[in-house]
Amino acid sequence: MAKKYTTTHEVAYYECDVNQTMTFPSMLGVVIKTSEEQSDKLGRGSEFVSNFGLTWVITNYQISITRLPKVGEVVNVTTQAREYNKYFCYRNFWIHDQDGNELVMIESVFVLMDLKNRKMSSVIEEIIEPYESEKIKKIKRAPKFESIQEGAVVPYRVRFYDIDSNQHVNNAMYFNWMIDVLGYDFLTSHVPVFVNIRFDKEVEYGNTIDSHYEIITLEEQVETRHEIRIGELLCCEATIQWKKK
Amino acid sequence: MAKKYTTTHEVAYYECDVNQTMTFPSMLGVVIKTSEEQSDKLGRGSEFVSNFGLTWVITNYQISITRLPKVGEVVNVTTQAREYNKYFCYRNFWIHDQDGNELVMIESVFVLMDLKNRKMSSVIEEIIEPYESEKIKKIKRAPKFESIQEGAVVPYRVRFYDIDSNQHVNNAMYFNWMIDVLGYDFLTSHVPVFVNIRFDKEVEYGNTIDSHYEIITLEEQVETRHEIRIGELLCCEATIQWKKK
Numbered sequence: 001m002a003k004k005y006t007t008t009h010e011v012a013y014y015e016c017d018v019n020q021t022m023t024f025p026s027m028l029g030v031v032i033k034t035s036e037e038q039s040d041k042l043g044r045g046s047e048f049v050s051n052f053g054l055t056w057v058i059t060n061y062q063i064s065i066t067r068l069p070k071v072g073e074v075v076n077v078t079t080q081a082r083e084y085n086k087y088f089c090y091r092n093f094w095i096h097d098q099d100g101n102e103l104v105m106i107e108s109v110f111v112l113m114d115l116k117n118r119k120m121s122s123v124i125e126e127i128i129e130p131y132e133s134e135k136i137k138k139i140k141r142a143p144k145f146e147s148i149q150e151g152a153v154v155p156y157r158v159r160f161y162d163i164d165s166n167q168h169v170n171n172a173m174y175f176n177w178m179i180d181v182l183g184y185d186f187l188t189s190h191v192p193v194f195v196n197i198r199f200d201k202e203v204e205y206g207n208t209i210d211s212h213y214e215i216i217t218l219e220e221q222v223e224t225r226h227e228i229r230i231g232e233l234l235c236c237e238a239t240i241q242w243k244k245k
Numbered sequence: 246m247a248k249k250y251t252t253t254h255e256v257a258y259y260e261c262d263v264n265q266t267m268t269f270p271s272m273l274g275v276v277i278k279t280s281e282e283q284s285d286k287l288g289r290g291s292e293f294v295s296n297f298g299l300t301w302v303i304t305n306y307q308i309s310i311t312r313l314p315k316v317g318e319v320v321n322v323t324t325q326a327r328e329y330n331k332y333f334c335y336r337n338f339w340i341h342d343q344d345g346n347e348l349v350m351i352e353s354v355f356v357l358m359d360l361k362n363r364k365m366s367s368v369i370e371e372i373i374e375p376y377e378s379e380k381i382k383k384i385k386r387a388p389k390f391e392s393i394q395e396g397a398v399v400p401y402r403v404r405f406y407d408i409d410s411n412q413h414v415n416n417a418m419y420f421n422w423m424i425d426v427l428g429y430d431f432l433t434s435h436v437p438v439f440v441n442i443r444f445d446k447e448v449e450y451g452n453t454i455d456s457h458y459e460i461i462t463l464e465e466q467v468e469t470r471h472e473i474r475i476g477e478l479l480c481c482e483a484t485i486q487w488k489k490k
Binding site for chain 2: 030184
């Protein structure tokens, strides 16, 4: 059984939107911090990884939401690097309330990237050994994305505060562009229940991205489809399932 | 002597920019949270204030920076509601490192605003009594602003995540628009030492604001002047003093 690591977090007002619940960028910031803390405690922090000329990059998230954490709520954030194969590491995150109810579950895919040529590296045993993840042969496939048929598009310029210490846009920031296009009325009358997102290409400072989207109303649920593009180049795609409030 | 209240904060990676130091929105978020905690502990939380049909609004900050807090650093955040007169409450914040060195000192002006007509109310003794602030006659004046002579301007649309639970743009968000216009090269070669900012008019969702700015190079220092406007309407003005790295 791979090691689990849990931290406690009190949800601050500035991590929440008008709905008084945590935003996606805040939520992902907090869970990733937990995994960084686990790595530091196991002696596998970013410095250790960069000694191999490598860095961790997240390529996918699947986020299942029972209830979004609320302002002032104290939550437990747990992470576990569960499995890996030749190229991919599968890490889970859970957010629980103080009664032990699962609020959010996140499945993620991490890969090691060469800092120089920015290409994927195979997994290095010495880096991942202390997490005690299970070695598997299978490559897990995330749900496929439906392409946008009749969408709309809003352009965004990458801002200085959108980039992180690696000079690239932090994965969590893509949600700013995807969420914003849906508009105030939609965002205050719907809550997300599931997100499937894939990061294909890094976005840099100075880029202007186009946030393409389409809102598809099914029976009980609403699905929004998203593509972040620089011109024709696809940088990120996502599907979000919502329920009405 | 007015009561002081101190909390501890560990600076997270997502609170920092490429310089590995805290952004202004993050720093202000953390200090304001400390004052909210003090208010809650003293039985003067937002619910108590809203029973009078009022809410706190911040009109000014003067921020003196010795050194910006760094990623991973544990800091102490202290606040004290020092003085008040008929309309204005003067609250200070300090950020100290673990050796007790002052990193940042913030002077702020709070006013009570009527939730219905959004006009300023006079200070109500029952609300501020437990802070034990000193009553003064004097109205403190912040340094004046020089108007922009030959500036440039960049428009920004207010995003969903820019607004807070009161449906208005959180004060700290103005810094996104003011900082971003200065550009990557400037922001990675200069560090801020002093900020004087005044909030004149609330910005709402759906607004497009213009971020006007001018960079003035003095001998040792660089000063940037900022105005956030909606058309002709001045919403916020600021002066930031920088030193070269």
